[in-house]
Amino acid sequence: MDSAEGGIPPSGLPLPDSFLGFLEENGVDPSVYSANCSIPRYIRLKPGCEPQLSEIEDELNCKLVNLVWLPGFFAIPPHVQIARSDAYRKGKIYGMDAASGAAIIALNVLQGDHVLDLCAAPGAKLCMISDLLGNSGMITGVDVARQRLAACRTMLQKYALGERCRLFVADGTSFSLLPVSSHLDAKSYSEIPDIFSEWSSKRRWKDRKDAKRSMRAGLASPNELPELIFYGRHAGVIGLCKSELFQARSESEISVSGYDKVLVDAECTHDGSIKHIHKFEQWGWDTLQRRVLNAQRTDNLMDLQVTFEASDQWIQIIKSWWLIGLQHLQASTGCLTVAQNEDVVERFLSGNPSADLQDVDAAKSWPCRMGSIPKTLRFDPSTSQTSGLFIAKFTKRATQ
Ligand SMILES: C[S@@+](CC[C@H](N)C(=O)[O-])C[C@H]1O[C@@H](n2cnc3c(N)ncnc32)[C@H](O)[C@@H]1O
Numbered sequence: 001m002d003s004a005e006g007g008i009p010p011s012g013l014p015l016p017d018s019f020l021g022f023l024e025e026n027g028v029d030p031s032v033y034s035a036n037c038s039i040p041r042y043i044r045l046k047p048g049c050e051p052q053l054s055e056i057e058d059e060l061n062c063k064l065v066n067l068v069w070l071p072g073f074f075a076i077p078p079h080v081q082i083a084r085s086d087a088y089r090k091g092k093i094y095g096m097d098a099a100s101g102a103a104i105i106a107l108n109v110l111q112g113d114h115v116l117d118l119c120a121a122p123g124a125k126l127c128m129i130s131d132l133l134g135n136s137g138m139i140t141g142v143d144v145a146r147q148r149l150a151a152c153r154t155m156l157q158k159y160a161l162g163e164r165c166r167l168f169v170a171d172g173t174s175f176s177l178l179p180v181s182s183h184l185d186a187k188s189y190s191e192i193p194d195i196f197s198e199w200s201s202k203r204r205w206k207d208r209k210d211a212k213r214s215m216r217a218g219l220a221s222p223n224e225l226p227e228l229i230f231y232g233r234h235a236g237v238i239g240l241c242k243s244e245l246f247q248a249r250s251e252s253e254i255s256v257s258g259y260d261k262v263l264v265d266a267e268c269t270h271d272g273s274i275k276h277i278h279k280f281e282q283w284g285w286d287t288l289q290r291r292v293l294n295a296q297r298t299d300n301l302m303d304l305q306v307t308f309e310a311s312d313q314w315i316q317i318i319k320s321w322w323l324i325g326l327q328h329l330q331a332s333t334g335c336l337t338v339a340q341n342e343d344v345v346e347r348f349l350s351g352n353p354s355a356d357l358q359d360v361d362a363a364k365s366w367p368c369r370m371g372s373i374p375k376t377l378r379f380d381p382s383t384s385q386t387s388g389l390f391i392a393k394f395t396k397r398a399t400q
Pocket residue numbers: 118119120121122123124125126142143144145148170171172173265266267268302304313317334
């Protein structure tokens with residue numbers, strides 16, 4: 001383990017000077033890093049599993065403390081591991097931070113909505129949206145990283161939530177496919193080439209070859225056609241031919257058949273996650289320097305440039321919403337810096353005069369505060385007892 005060369009914030013956790021400097025430059029109070037030990041782990045109960053609560057408590061050997069401000073969420077002690085439990089393996093509980101759950105409630109998903117999740121993997125929020133939609137509406141998940149999106153597909157299947165979902169490996173900055181609906185009988189299309197029949201993990205030879213080629217790339221590029229890696233029976237895909245699914249749409253079509261809600265859970269430095277930052281105690285502070293503070297850092301998984309470039313990605317992704325979303329967009333990041341949050345919001349609003357920020361009504365009872373721009377929300381770990389999160393909800397003003 002490397003020793004930190006820097007100051008000691010109230011947590012007693014030594015943080016390197018470089019990180020303290022980064023926090024100061026970005027207007028983040030280092031005392032937020034003092035909350036780690038007391039921040040609980042959160043789980044969400046799969047709707048319908050409420051009667052099994054005490055059975056799950058027995059298995060995890062701890063009390064599930066109901067979060068009064070967030071229905072369906074429970075706090076458990078931070079040391080409790082859920083991954084090997086039966087309840088987790090059988091899809092009765094999800095590990096999900098309460099602030100992330102709040103971000104989905106803020107989206108205000110309504111029955112029948114067509115929702116687009118532009119940074120979907122690994123998929124905790126997408127699963128929650130699917131649970132909220134139930135047997136109505138549709139959800140389209142997009143992510144630039146193929147392997148992460150494949151993990152999201154596995155998660156959807158584990159929790160039996162894929163029926164109304166499509167997953168595309170694509171760059172969210174250029175994704176422009178609209179929701180589709182077909183009400184066709186899967187069976188009658190199973191023998192017809194080039195028409196989507198029921199999704200199967202068994203691929204035709206040509207599709208396998210194409211997939212192999214894309215696997216090598218790992219990340220989608222903005223100029224590539226989106227790659228459909230999963231669709232459920234009621235996701236509107238069955239019975240369509242490829243050209244229909246990937247068809248470009250006119251502006252007038254978009255204005256009536258765009259997505260009702262769009263979520264952008266943008267890539268960022270993850271400095272809002274106290275647990276994440278504390279891991280660098282073991283990994284070494286020089287790793288933090290390389291992976292969080294260095295603007296040129298590349299994620300070992302995705303080779304994706306983040307830090308300040310992340311803000312540019314985010315703003316490009318919000319612009320996609322402007323093209324294909326109907327009215328509501330909600331953006332969130334798991335970082336606390338002004339550069340990656342309020343500054344991006346300001347840049348977007350100044351370039352799009354008919355965009356407005358919207359109040360999140362449910363937030364009145366949440367343990368969060370307003371960001372430096374009115375109507376934006378910040379979950380500070382030390383006061384909310386959650387991972388750090390920033391939320392901004394935009395709406396398009398109707399044109400006269
Ligand atoms: C914070 S994670 C999303 C977490 C996810 N919403 C969940 O609840 O599990 C950010 C995701 O954005 C994806 N991403 C980054 N840049 C992207 C882009 N240009 N287009 C689409 N996805 C992108 C990353 O691959 C990563 O999976």
